[in-house]
Amino acid sequence: MIRFEQVGKRYPDGTTAVDGLSFEVSEGELVTLVGPSGCGKTTTVMMVNRLIEPTSGRILVGGEDVATVDPVRLRRRIGYVIQQVGLFPHRTVLDNTATVPSLVGWKRARARARAAELLDLVGLDPRTYGPRYPHQLSGGQRQRVGVARALAADPPVLLMDEPFGAVDPVVREQLQDEFLRMQAAVRKTVLMVTHDIEEAVRLGDRIAVYGQGRIEQFDTPAAVLGTPASPHVAGFVGADRGLKRLSVTPIEPGDLEQPPIARLDEPSGRAAGRLRADGARWAVVLDADGGLHGWVGIDMLGASARVGDLARRMDAWVPLGAPLKQAFGVMLQHDAGWVAVLEGARFVGVLTPAGLHEALRRSVDADALGVARGQVAFDSVADA
Numbered sequence: 001m002i003r004f005e006q007v008g009k010r011y012p013d014g015t016t017a018v019d020g021l022s023f024e025v026s027e028g029e030l031v032t033l034v035g036p037s038g039c040g041k042t043t044t045v046m047m048v049n050r051l052i053e054p055t056s057g058r059i060l061v062g063g064e065d066v067a068t069v070d071p072v073r074l075r076r077r078i079g080y081v082i083q084q085v086g087l088f089p090h091r092t093v094l095d096n097t098a099t100v101p102s103l104v105g106w107k108r109a110r111a112r113a114r115a116a117e118l119l120d121l122v123g124l125d126p127r128t129y130g131p132r133y134p135h136q137l138s139g140g141q142r143q144r145v146g147v148a149r150a151l152a153a154d155p156p157v158l159l160m161d162e163p164f165g166a167v168d169p170v171v172r173e174q175l176q177d178e179f180l181r182m183q184a185a186v187r188k189t190v191l192m193v194t195h196d197i198e199e200a201v202r203l204g205d206r207i208a209v210y211g212q213g214r215i216e217q218f219d220t221p222a223a224v225l226g227t228p229a230s231p232h233v234a235g236f237v238g239a240d241r242g243l244k245r246l247s248v249t250p251i252e253p254g255d256l257e258q259p260p261i262a263r264l265d266e267p268s269g270r271a272a273g274r275l276r277a278d279g280a281r282w283a284v285v286l287d288a289d290g291g292l293h294g295w296v297g298i299d300m301l302g303a304s305a306r307v308g309d310l311a312r313r314m315d316a317w318v319p320l321g322a323p324l325k326q327a328f329g330v331m332l333q334h335d336a337g338w339v340a341v342l343e344g345a346r347f348v349g350v351l352t353p354a355g356l357h358e359a360l361r362r363s364v365d366a367d368a369l370g371v372a373r374g375q376v377a378f379d380s381v382a383d384a
């Protein structure tokens with residue numbers, strides 16, 4: 001969808017901002033550009049909408065060489081979000097959002113209806129915020145309007161330059177989450193500049209890590225964290241790589257342990273006997289459909305009641321496939337030594353701190369070997 005072919009930019013004073021850039025962003029893919037200040041990230045995105053002209057190579061958008069497209073027409077097909085949002089101060093939020101549709105000749109009513117829809121999409125109620133002026137919004141809200149405005153004419157491509165850079169870390173994380181949800185729905189082809197590796201990892205389908213004026217590694221977040229291509233990349237992604245991997249490694253069935261199970265309607269004495277025989281101190285309690293109800297400890301099980309009368313409800317669960325970080329968060333929040341994992345509504349096992357550690361090692365090892373994670377085979381007890 002966006003293709004760089006040996007693109008370079010040399011300024012008249014002799015500064016080479018970027019050199020020999022070749023990479024591709026597929027349709028619907030979000031690529032983050034990350035690297036130290038002055039390494040050429042902004043130059044890269046501004047060449048796509050011709051705010052900067054390359055001095056060598058070419059850039060294709062949707063198969064078309066952008067150098068051959070009228071810049072004004074080109075920019076209407078490419079959304080652009082920057083850190084200093086640049087809203088028109090004397091226009092309402094709704095009119096700001098409707099700017100591009102109005103420019104490309106939509107009727108006023110249609111442009112405004114579209115703007116209202118977009119404000120809703122970025123989490124701003126158009127009835128409340130539409131009539132306001134930019135100075136009546138918080139920084140985070142202004143940033144959302146910037147995103148809504150960039151999407152208003154439904155461009156297939158979105159360029160974002162530090163879009164969440166101007167807000168505090170908490171709001172920033174909120175905006176990132178909202179943006180991810182939105183991107184899952186609209187699937188734009190996105191090129192996003194950030195200097196923050198955490199943001200690059202959280203948002204990017206793939207990451208381009210820049211050195212001075214060139215890309216040192218272009219790969220998935222897991223691969224960049226797991227096998228940095230150079231000492232520069234390793235230095236940039238930082239010493240806490242293992243921690244960052246928690247965000248990008250999904251919980252897989254093989255990571256789970258199978259604890260003893262008790263059924264809601266089971267006589268409590270029978271469940272207690274089974275636990276004792278297994279040497280277990282607690283069991284996960286499931287309902288008749290295999291859904292999670294809660295847990296019960298062996299010393300809570302009396303002789304006469306049913307398990308369901310004695311069990312405790314439990315909210316500490318995560319879906320299969322969720323990132324390990326989410327499971328870790330739930331464990332901390334509930335002060336629990338394990339977290340239940342569900343596939344749909346069905347209980348499939350528990351993740352413990354030991355399982356979490358193993359999963360992290362598995363993901364690092366898989367990348368180190370250069371094989372897809374699903375292909376890694378483990379020696380099983382049966383083979384020994």
Ligand SMILES: Nc1ncnc2c1ncn2[C@@H]1O[C@H](COP(=O)(O)OP(=O)(O)OP(=O)(O)O)[C@@H](O)[C@H]1O
Pocket residue numbers: 011012013015016017018035036037038039040041042043044195
């Ligand atoms: N008009 C210009 N003339 C000369 N050099 C320039 C010009 N514009 C940018 N540069 C240089 O090009 C290099 C790349 O700049 P660019 O803005 O792309 O970096 P960046 O990675 O986006 O940095 P930051 O994260 O600080 O925004 C820098 O060394 C910068 O000083």
